[in-house]
Amino acid sequence: MMKLSFEVNGTPCDLAEIDTRTTLLDALREHLRLTGTKKGCDHGQCGACTVLVNGTRINSCLSLAVQHHGDRITTIEGLGTPGALHPMQAAFVRHDGYQCGYCTPGQICSAVAVLAEIEAGVPSHVTADLGAAPPLTNLEIRERMSGNICRCGAYSNIVDAMAEVAGVKA
Ligand code: FES
Ligand code: FES
Incomplete structure (x- = not known):
């Protein structure tokens, strides 16, 4: 102990x-x-x-x-709280980024960290140019979120939510 x-x-x-x-x-x-x-x-x-x-x-x-x-x-x-959602939580609601919701807390924590990782220049397995800032592409988001499994298959809506928060097109 x-x-x-x-x-x-x-x-x-x-x-x-x-x-x-x-x-x-x-x-x-x-x-x-x-x-x-x-x-x-x-x-x-x-x-x-x-x-x-x-x-x-x-x-x-x-x-x-x-x-x-x-x-x-x-x-x-x-x-965030129900009355004051984090922007990523609000985007998941807007984009219907869940069904049963069981994976959702982990998805949202990962999503917040993924955008911070990209902003900090941390490369992923699919980053082509390790000398440049990683691009905020659909492929980068999907690769970086690949450790978060969703049995309900809400993946495309999760990517849409993340793209909205990041201010890019999914
Ligand atoms: S419960 Fe930790 S990775 Fe599945
Ligand atoms: S929303 Fe059901 S497992 Fe992802």
Whole structure:
């Protein structure tokens, strides 16, 4: 057992005792009752558990909570609220970027991080010119979102939502 202190959605959180085998996903859901982050596969294949750690997206099911002592975690609950949606959340609603909604928190956290990655010049597998800024194309968005699986198949609407937030044509 260990003590864990980190920041979650802007609020300092102290867990007096946490089993060192607890994943970040389970710490969020079971200890902090933040159930917006979903458990799909629990082994890094679906992206439903995506959260932002210090601004970078990760699969929270693949990371031990105690690795995040001192980190800044953002979950879907920290991006926006029902009365004040994050622009990406609002775009998903406008473009019907979901059906059952189970994958959606992870999709939205990933989508926010993807646009930040492109803006920061981080290349992807399909970036042709590694010396230039990655273009904000449909192909780049699809490649970068390929770790987030949607069983309902809302992919094209998700790309439309992201393109709208990025101010480009899908
Ligand atoms: S639950 Fe983490 S990748 Fe599927
Ligand atoms: S909206 Fe149902 S799995 Fe994506």
